[in-house]
Amino acid sequence: MELVDEVRKGSVRALAKLITLVENEMPGGIEAMEKIYPLTGNAYIIGITGPPGAGKSTLTDRITKELRRQNHTVGIIAIDPTSPFTGGALLGDRVRMQGVSSDEDVFIRSMATRGSLGGLSRATSDTVKLLDAYGKDYIIIETVGVGQDEVDIVRTADVSILAVMPGGGDDIQAIKAGIMEIGDIFVVNKADRDGADRLVTEIKMMLGLSSTEREWTPPVIKTIATEDQGIDTLVEKIKEHREFLVKSGMLACRRKERIRCEIIKMIEHEIYRYLDSLIGENKDFFEQRLEDIVNKKEDPYLLAKKTVETIAKRISKNANV
Amino acid sequence: MNQDKRIRVLVAKPGLDGHDRGAKVIARALRDSGMEVIYTGIRQTPEQIVDAALQEDVDTILLSILSGAHGFLFPRIMELLKEKGLGDILVLGGGIIPEDDVPELKKLGVSEIFGPGMSSQTLINYIRENLSQG
Amino acid sequence: MIEEDIEKIQEETKRWNRDCLGKHTFRKRETDWGLEIKPLYTVDDTKDINYLEDIGFPGEYPFTRAPHPSMYLGKLWTMRQYSGYGTADETNKRYKYLLEQGQTGLSVAFDLPTQIGYDSDHPLSQGEVGKVGVAVDSLADMETIFNGLPLDKLSTSMTINAPAAILLAMYLTVAEKQGIGPEKLNGTIQNDILKEYTVRGTYIFPVGPSLRLITDIFEYCSKYVPKWNTINIAGYHMREAGATAVQEIAFTFADAIEYVNAGIKAGLRVDDFAPRISWIFNTHNNFFEEIAKYRAARRLWAKIMKERFGASDPRSWMFRFHTQTAGSALTAQQPLNNVVRVAFQTLAAILGGAQSLASCSFDEALALPTEESVRLSLRTQQIIAHEIGVTDTVDPMGGSFYIESLTKKMEEKITDYIKRIDELGGAAAAIEKGYIQQEIQESAYRYQKEVESGGKVVVGMNSYQVEEPLPKGLLKVDTEVGAIQIKKLKELKTTRDNQKVQSTLLALRKTAEGHANLMPPIIEAVKAYATLGETCDVLREVFGEYEGTSVI
Known part of the structure; x- marks a missing residue:
């Protein structure tokens, strides 16, 4: 399998080609993944979800910048919906990732859901493995963000970040509607807007009300991604959470569950x-x-x-x- | 289940020109014809465009320029594509590009230039035909 | 009109519709913004319009008929072709030519690096220098552009937004060197950043600092450059991007409301800066719609200023506008057809009551206009001004059942949009949410589909096509402009007092970090021949940069 060898040697072109192969379920895809699987397990996978307008792409961009500052390599998978009528898709997340799009150690791939529900595309988990095998330290998955059916991210990522923003009032409804449970870390983005503190309090209250026993209390972090505010704290929390998962043995459990x-x-x-x-x-x-x-x-x-x-x-x- | 290879197109606006009506209308028309369109936004450098094409493994790149800077931007993009081994990507241009300049651009490897008034169906057909041959 | 008459006319209209028109087949027509146009308009359609309140007299509230009492009988509009390309020298020559041909004002087109605050030697400027306008790197270029032109006798409009303060500072300095004080200067800077975020793309700084630059200009000019139009709020580019006539006015007014609010928030009195607000709109193909659009805009802006902002100076209520015919309505196919389109659009602009006008040239779908083509479009204006009698009376279309009814309908639709944007938190918030961009794109896409399906006839493009040879004699910008500019920059940097440059830039940085007005330190930097790029870089470092949020 030539492409797999080239990926191991660091070819971006081969990596991109393999993703296409897997995404299109073309001949050789499964065979390639068989070879890739043993090479995986080193990357840490961050999922970012939340309603439209919460600033997921900008957050992704800024988290990536912070991780790069700390010398980590990053892979990004940005998912947008496929039109059920035409099968086509407009993938526009790169627009908000200009800050990292020309960094050699960042690989961004836009993917369409292609009919898959749950906020991810069917090929997402294989693409994660490919980026992992390629050697990326961190992989960030940005979900579609329809707000309701985003639960798949929990199964695919090591840490799930739920991003919301003040204003509108729909956001908190979306959280109540059932995705509240999936967040390991909550982000109130665009925190310079009116109502940010109230939103933080509401989320904390809801987390307090939750009947499930928690060993990890999800932190609620205020960010203004466009101005780089709060991003360092967020990345710190991601790392803290990682340590918690490793120490408690939950990371291994999660990954086993994922498989x-x-x-x-x-x-x-x-x-x-x-x-x-x-x-x-x-x-x-x-x-x-x-x-x-x-x-x-x-x-x-x-x-x-x-x-x-x-x-x-x-x-x-x-x-x- | 769809086993076809879905056509992936990069729609990009190189240079400083901010007139993106055409690029956006075309991006939507291509989506509505069933393609996956990656839109990069305005003010893209040749390097950014070629990196995006590489990572996204697109079949086609559509460059829209109305500012008259095509004489610099197209050659640079074509050069970078070849450097990165992406010479097989179908590269198309649109916007305001004088007919006189078209032969020179085609010599560089740009497949076709679509001027003002071109219908999106013409473009869609062109992409489909040229990709199925390739 | 007495009530029995109206009733009688209503009955008769019903009868006519049923017994007369009803016996014929005909096509139904609809505007781009969804209004069904009736086959016939009568007095019945204008019965709810109160002449004195809604229409009134020229030069009086609500200005529906005209902003000035005597209109073109007193003074013709300013004929101001948008031009500029290549080097400052070439542009200076083109301006002298246009003035010799009877043009009455200047309109400067800058190249993209200038508009985005990059010097010609910046890596991102490669290939762009002098292409869509003239390249300006420093005061030296502005001195050349206006060399031999009497700035106290001309009015100059500059299409410049993000770095408007710097170009204005350059203009003031050029005038000063000609011995002309700022109080004598007439002209306009576009200075409208919000539409750059939505449709035009030449932004530099984030929203907050951009609005500060704008209000600093308001304040400075109200004190020292009283006749200068400090902002030229633009609907033109939204229309080019695909907005309907209603969206064009609505989104532009929403932007304007944002600017007025910013001025008030900055501590200015509304009547101190509102009279210096001017506009640029796009006069498109639909003849009556365009005329009604401008009448509706005049009436609505007067109401907004008086009722919403409590302005008491009648000049604050007055909607005075520049317009350019629609570049996007021109076709690359059979370009001579554009002569006719431009003529009708120009006529609509005049019947709509424009104060200043640029007519496109027929070759503009292909390249920048040549001397001949730009002269022809200037002649078009002159023929309309002097030969065909449309300037003989004020608002000759007023009172037409169709025009008055359409004016009212448009005003209502525009008001609805403004309400919606108010609900979203104003124009800046609506832009951030992508609302305005999305609305415009929907219209653009709908239009494209109609053209492609043949539902909308575009003569020579989707109908009545011919085989035609490649167009000849188009203007080509010298590819050496970039090299020439870079050479000039190098020379400048060795001949100017670089210490002075550094100290003025440092002073600018300090002001930018604080809250004082930015105009004075910008003027000092300009006088020291700091380049546009150097000046903008100082502001970039303090303010940060706006990041494109292309909504699709």
Whole structure:
């Protein structure tokens, strides 16, 4: 596998090509990842999520600058939504990362969700591994930021940062709606605006109300990312949290949990591929069954069972080859 | 599930020119045709553009210039692309670029220049056709 | 009109619609901003308009008909073509030529490095020097540009925003060297930073320091340069970026409200600076819409100043504007067609009551205009001024059922937008949230789709095309301009008193770090021949730089 070797030698071009390969599920992708996997585990993964307008990209830019100042290398994955109607996407996060975009030790990749829910794209975890294997010290993932379904970040990152901003009042609603639990660190960005202190108090209150027992109390940090204020404190907290995870053994637990989820997803995805091609090859057959099921001539349970059996046969046939 | 290679395009505005109406309208039109468009914003240096193209592994770069600085910026970008081994990327230009200057730009490896009044469908077709050949 | 008459007319209109028009097939028309245009307007459409309150008389509140009582009967508009390119020498020659041809004011176009505060030898200036305007690195270039031009008899408009204070300081110094005091100077600096953040892109500093520079200019000029228009708030570039006519006025007024608030916050009295506010708008293709737009803007601005800000000086209420015809309406295909477009747009601007006007040249979709093409567009203005009788009476379109009704509708729509922006916290907040950018982009994209679908006919471009040869004789800027400027800079740096430069720049830094007015130390630095780049760098170090937040 030429590309993998080149990535190990430090080729940016090969790294970029491999990400494309994996993202497009092109031939050779899985084989490459098999070779990549043993090389992973050294990078620390930071997830940044929060509602639109909270300044996630600018925060990413500034955190990166601070990490670079401390001589760490950084990989960034910035995710934007794919249009469900056209399949296209506008990826505009680089605009706010001008400060680091021409730094040789920073690699930025914009990715579209391509139909995946949960705030990340399907290829995110593989891209993380590639950046890890390439040798980046820190990897920052910036999620789509729709505010509600961003829970995937917890499974992918070592530390999840939830960014919000004062004003509007929608933000705190978004937090209440269920993503409150995912933050290891809270950031109130644009803290020069009215209501910043109130927002900090509200978040602290909500964290206090939470019934879950915590060994780590998520800090709430005020930043003005555009003016570089509070960023050093934020990076300090990221490192403190890392130390906590390492000492308490939770980092290993989290990473094990992550792999567990990934394996299940890989299996689901693999099985789904069989299903997808099976249905694709037998469109008319399935249409007819559907018609019969609607007219109560057949029942759906039988069809489901038989389909699973067919997929199982195909899988075992492939395995034997 | 989509196994096709999705076309990735970098839309960039090199130089100091801030007129980005055309670049943005085109970025949206390309998105609506199903492509993934990476937009860099205005005031990009040739180095920034080539780094973005490298990291994002794009198939096409679209450069929009209305300021008349194409005579300096295009050659520099093409030179850097070759230096970084990205000579295979389809490079297209748009904006206000006099016809007289087009042959020189094409000699450098710019595939096509699209002037004012060009329809986005023409551009979309051009990208699709030229990428499928490549 | 008495009520029975209105009722009768309403009945008759209904009848006509049903029995007469109804028997014919016809196309429905709609404005870009969603108003359905009726096939016919009657007195019924203007019945809610009160003549004395809403329309009134020229030169009186609310100025719907005109800002001045006698309008073009007293004084024609200023004919002011936007020009400047290459070196200061070339630009000086072009200005002398235009003045010989009967132009009555100057409008300076600067190149992009000048507009963004970089000297010609800055790495980012490569390829840009002298391209879209004239290159100015120091006072020396400004001396050349205005060499032999009597600044006390001319009015000069400078399209300069982020470094406006520095270019104004240079202009004041050039005048002083000609023996002309600042109180005698007429002219305008654009000085409108908010629209640079949204659509034009030549910003340098963050919002806060930028607004400080603007209010410092307000304050300084109100004391020493009383006839100078200290800000030229621009809708032009928003329209070029795709805004509709309604958005153009609404977003520009929202910006203006932000500036007036900043002035008041800085401790100025509204009537001390509001009379020096001027405007630049874009006169586009839709003839009646453009005329109604300017009438609506005059009325609404008068109300905003009087009612919202409590201005009591009638000059504060007065909306006086410069306009340029729409560059984006020009086509690269069959460029001669643009002569006709420009003529109609110019006519609409005059019927709309412009105080100052630049007409585009027909070759501008292809390159900077040549001497011949710019002369033709100047002649277009002169023909409208002298030959076709539209200047014989004030506001000849006033009273047209369609125009009055459209004026009112536009005023309402503009007011709605301003309300929305107020809710978002004003223009600066709305820009930060990306609201204004997004609205403009939506309009731009909608327009593009209509053109591409053929729903909007653009003659010669998407309809009535012909095979045509490549255009000949376009203006080309000398590629050596960059080298010439760099050489001049080198010479300057060896001949000037560098110690003086350092001490004036240090004084500027100290002022920037404090709160005193920035104009005096800027003028001192300019006089010492500190370069534009050096001066801006001092401010960059103190103020920081604005970071582009391109919304898409």
